[in-house]
Amino acid sequence: MEEDTLRQEVLSSFIFKDKTTEKILDELTQMAAAICDTPISLISLVGKETQWFKSKIGLEIAETPIQDSFCKYAIEQPDEIFIVENPLEDIRFKNNPLVLGYPNIRFYAGAPLTTSNGLTLGTLCVIDKKNRNLSKLQIKALQILANQTIDYLEHKKEHIHQNDLLKKSISKFNKLSNHSLDALFQLEVNENKRIHFTYINETLKDLLPQLDTQDFKEHPSKALDFVHQEDRMMVENTFVDAVRHKKEWDITYRVFNQDGSISWHQSRAFPDQFSGNKTVWYGSFRDVTDKKNYLELLEKIIFDISHIMRRPIANMLGLIYLLEVSDDSDMLNNREIIKYIKIVSEEIDEEIQGLNENYQKIKTSFKNIY
Missing domain, CATH: 3.30.450.20 (PAS domain)
Structure with missing residues (x-):
């Protein structure tokens, strides 16, 4: 991937190609202009076709075509400040419209803005309308300010990223929560x-x-x-x-x-x-209405088992005992006992059917929940 394409993608991720001003960046450009004693200071971000100024002091325009850019040369040397002391005598700039016309550049010094990943996005630069040079102290100060600028931009990017993650997490939580x-x-x-x-x-x-x-x-x-x-x-x-x-x-x-x-x-x-x-x-x-209904039905089933069904079962056990102790010759009496066993069995069967109906009610009331 070409470096300018990668730079464009990184700049897009920074979300810096907007027209709003930022106090901290404006203060950095003001400090650069004051320390270097220049009428113009810019934070310039270099794209494929244009360079735009995220912060500017002493300049009316917001961007320039990339072919007119001084900064596109500065970013080629990310480890040092790029200085042009007299553009009229430099073959790269002597026909540049920014030299021949507004703002009539006669001096340029740009400190590259290089990310922690080694990609240079643009420069913090100072510009004068007259020939001059910078002292070693001014050059060092310009570099320090450039470092502060890229630190701020990277921290802002991370802040934006964390905010995006937070918004996505909140959105996901709300979707889950609202379906609870x-x-x-x-x-x-x-x-x-x-x-x-x-x-x-x-x-x-x-x-x-x-x-x-x-x-x-x-x-x-x-x-x-x-x-x-x-x-x-x-x-x-x-x-x-x-x-x-x-x-x-x-x-x-x-x-x-x-x-x-x-x-x-x-x-x-x-x-x-x-x-x-x-x-x-x-x-x-x-x-918890369904839960309450479930508990009530469960209590009814437990009551049916422990109270209602105990009577026919006790009766059946009594009849079985009579069969066990009766004389085999007493067939008439045995037939009578068997008749009662049948009656009790039918009672038990009826109660079991009732329990099953109650169970079906429970199942119906909870099938839409689980």
């Missing part, structure tokens, strides 16, 4: 005991569509309006206690739906103490 069955949140309690949500995902709209999310973020107590009146005090008191003692909060309670029906919700959160008196809580809201 839980309404995930971050809640802050500051030193003045003010409570507000700093983050909550969109799942909250599914759990409580009648709640204004933005209003809820600033006024969390608004959610109590939708909590069952018998549970409100419990919800509020347990949360206040958790905040006061900075301990985990885990509570299940009833809420009213828009159609007037009741659902069960679970709220959980744990605290993270920061400097001062600020505490951040990380937690979730979840609809």
